[in-house]
Amino acid sequence: MASTQSENIMPTTNGEPTLRTSGIVLHSPVLYDLTVWLAILGKERAFRKKLLQLARIKDGERILDVGCGTGTLAIAAKQHVGQSGAVYGVDASPEMLARADKKARKADVKVLFRNGLAEALPFEDSFFDAALSTVMLHHLPAQTRRLCAIEIRRVLKPGGRVLAVDFEGFSNQKRTFLSHFHRPHGCVRRSDIIALLTEAGFETIESGPVGVRDLQFVLATIPCSD
Numbered sequence: 001m002a003s004t005q006s007e008n009i010m011p012t013t014n015g016e017p018t019l020r021t022s023g024i025v026l027h028s029p030v031l032y033d034l035t036v037w038l039a040i041l042g043k044e045r046a047f048r049k050k051l052l053q054l055a056r057i058k059d060g061e062r063i064l065d066v067g068c069g070t071g072t073l074a075i076a077a078k079q080h081v082g083q084s085g086a087v088y089g090v091d092a093s094p095e096m097l098a099r100a101d102k103k104a105r106k107a108d109v110k111v112l113f114r115n116g117l118a119e120a121l122p123f124e125d126s127f128f129d130a131a132l133s134t135v136m137l138h139h140l141p142a143q144t145r146r147l148c149a150i151e152i153r154r155v156l157k158p159g160g161r162v163l164a165v166d167f168e169g170f171s172n173q174k175r176t177f178l179s180h181f182h183r184p185h186g187c188v189r190r191s192d193i194i195a196l197l198t199e200a201g202f203e204t205i206e207s208g209p210v211g212v213r214d215l216q217f218v219l220a221t222i223p224c225s226d
Contacts, residue, residue, distance in 0.1 A: 029070050055132060065131075067134070067136030068097075119147035125155065128157065149199070165218075
């Protein structure tokens with residue numbers, strides 16, 4: 001795994017390493033947090049609670065947040081799993097992770113943030129009980145999404161769960177202020193997420209609207225027989 005990750009590292013102009021990916025990497029924590037706030041109409045706490053309920057996160061579990069951004073959901077997950085649980089966040093942007101670390105310290109919780117790619121996760125096989133992928137898949141081209149799904153399956157234990165949430169696309173195709181943030185990168189329909197996870201070896205447990213904007217979720221699991 002280390003060799004895979006090292007092949008995807010290149011220097012930046014300021015000397016900090018950045019990871020090479022075919023996906024879109026966001027580097028502005030302030031703009032990211034503002035966009036999320038606008039996307040969920042300022043109801044961030046209720047939104048995080050809903051996602052953790054949909055993912056069926058339990059006390060003592062080990063959780064991975066793929067494309068964790070500035071760490072808000074990862075921090076909420078850590079508060080949910082308690083002292084006996086652990087939460088890891090992975091993102092390709094050092095700037096996002098720096099903001100996430102500051103948030104975790106302010107919240108006085110321990111979340112382990114790692115710089116890494118969704119398509120080459122820097123974790124060992126069968127390491128996590130559950131994984132979260134929230135409004136991240138639409139930043140990845142189709143082939144990279146497939147690699148991401150395969151990687152998530154690899155790092156989950158048998159019986160492990162993944163919650164994938166993304167924009168479905170507004171049915172009336174009406175342009176809005178918020179659409180400028182995610183339309184350039186496309187949307188991922190719920191049926192496509194189900195197909196993606198099925199191809200990677202998951203079985204869908206539940207799917208449907210999140211209840212915010214056009215966001216849809218898919219909860220899937222790895223069959224225990226695997």
